[in-house]
Amino acid sequence: MKIRKTALPGVLVIEPQIYKDSRGLFFESYHQERYREAGLRASFVQDNVSHSDKGVLRGLHYQLLHPQGKLVSVAAGEVFDVCVDIRQGSPTFGRWFSQILSAQNHWQMFVPAGFAHGFCVTSETAMFTYKCTNFYAPGDEYSIRWDDPTIGIDWPLDVPLLSGKDAEAPLLHEAKAQLPSWRSNDT
Template identity: 50%
Template sequence: MAFDFKNCALADGTEIKGLYEIQPKIFGDARGYFLETYSERDFFAAGLTMKFVQDNQSKSSKGVLRGLHFQTQHPQGKLVRALEGKVYDVAVDLRKGSPSFGKYYGVILDTEKQNMFYIPEGFAHGFYVLSDEAIFTYKCTDFYDPKGEGGLMWNDPSIAIDWKAVAPDVAPLLSEKDGKHPAFDATKNYFDLNGMWIGA
């Protein structure tokens, strides 16, 4: 198999169902390197049987924070990686009834490691650029729907993402829209356990 699949877990050992960090095997020599970035055969063998329908790419400078985003009408699973540079990538579990509901998991995606992060439907997602610039790419399980855009406050105190742990000296740069997302509400319905929207 050309990939190592690691199911992500919280510090207390609680596994976050469906959330994976994926390390591809890299074959390198003096000429450069080669790796597979996706193989349906290997992903299916690991139980990741999603179908990808859209690829996206963005370029951002150091300190840019994009998120926390989700879609209500057409929830997206995302396979993300840093094509160039380094980012701190975060997923927040919004699946009502999940043992990790309202909790986050973060991983540094680095072009040197070529590691990837799979975030299933039912999560909010965001990333913070740590390198001078980063090219970020992701495969999606559904199409972008502007009518279903949703988001959470990037620095919500109840979720308490520790952005400063990875970039203590850089103030985040946010879009106007990302600066206005609402706070997380633990009493609210967001998604069900299958990642389908059940909120108002």
């Protein structure tokens, strides 16, 4: 596997080694020891799957008191996956990174705790999977507006299908009281 660092500290893109033959293909989607040897030392406690249609945008989501790191991938279809550094005081606060994840490339992205995460479906449908470092806490879910102009994400669609919560999410500067803080020893 190949692990690529990004411009945002702690955000990683993982390209697994694919074994193909006349029957199809095989790859390891997760191997704790190999990931740890490569520098991804997160422990995962919960796996999630979402299925969405083309044009659906989910995000930008995060938990504050129960922060989650996420190892995300796509089992079917394709998504434009995004994370935003929302750690107040971070040198990369408000910056975003995106990666196309698909069932064709089999890539994964690791989104550390302290980052908001979202994706939009660019194929007819997509099956999105993610491993989380902390359990989902319903009372601790927050969102940042997907189209916040100060963040400036270059989404590949103009009019997404949104949940009511995501459509009403605050802008980054309006959510300051509900954002995590950055510590100098953070990645």
